[in-house]
């Protein structure tokens with residue numbers, strides 16, 4: 001979508017309550033033409049928003065959803081944070097290229113640890129390995145947090161794994177008790193991806209260093225979107241019987257992420273290593289590790305090292321992996 005087009009967020013908001021709205025009434029309320037409204041509806045559908053056409057009446061969202069709201073998130077954050085915990089300064093953005101890119105710009109302008117951003121629409125969401133990350137407006141969460149570390153860059157090894165622990169802690173708390181981690185930093189349910197983490201770091205070898213931790217979570221994925229994604233995906237709504245509203249959820253994830261970042265700053269990944277391994281869906285499993293250079297290594301996962309490396313027992317002894325993709329090997 002081009003930056004010169006009107007934001008889609010006001011139109012999205014009109015559908016959030018679940019009412020059926022005609023193009024004419026939407027156009028009247030928004031001061032736009034019915035043609036512009038129809039184009040907006042088409043763009044929202046392209047982004048994955050599940051809007052049904054109701055014959056002779058207009059359009060309706062498949063299910064109602066909560067729009068992101070700065071005040072509600074801040075109020076929920078104030079309740080979620082414990083005394084003495086670091087401050088979180090969150091911006092709720094209607095639309096941004098990527099919350100990670102936004103916070104890297106904020107970092108360059110001097111923003112401190114705890115600066116965070118949550119976006120309704122990302123126009124250039126970034127995934128791992130240069131992939132694009134698609135989030136569905138109204139049905140996903142996309143947020144990032146900036147943290148500054150006095151340590152050098154190599155201290156941050158394992159940070160993306162640590163962030164996964166924060167996400168799973170919250171998922172378990174809201175009832176999605178079968179959510180697990182997949183090395184290096186996916187959150188899965190029965191090997192279907194629920195959420196992903198992208199950590200982008202900067203710094204010199206002598207320190208200090210900064211990290212922007214970005215998290216994308218599938219809350220309620222329409223079937224059409226699932227079919228478009230080229231990997232097995234799941235959503236939190238299918239696992240958590242009473243899913244809290246998106247603002248409350250955003251506050252819970254941000255508060256837990258800040259907690260884990262503080263823990264990490266004090267003790268590195270070692271402080272979270274055992275908890276991580278206990279949550280790993282592939283712990284003790286026979287796997288294939290697909291590494292750079294198209295090498296496939298077979299073995300059994302024994303754990304994870306203090307620097308975040310995956311430990312795999314192979315016929316040739318224990319091997320450590322710092323990158324790659326794992327998959328289950330048939331028994």
Ligand code: BTN
Pocket residue numbers: 097098099100101122124125126127128129131133141142143144186195196197198213214215216217
């Ligand atoms: C992955 O490929 O699994 C990582 C996905 C990370 C997506 C999140 S959404 C919020 C933040 N902003 C981005 O551009 N990416 C991350």
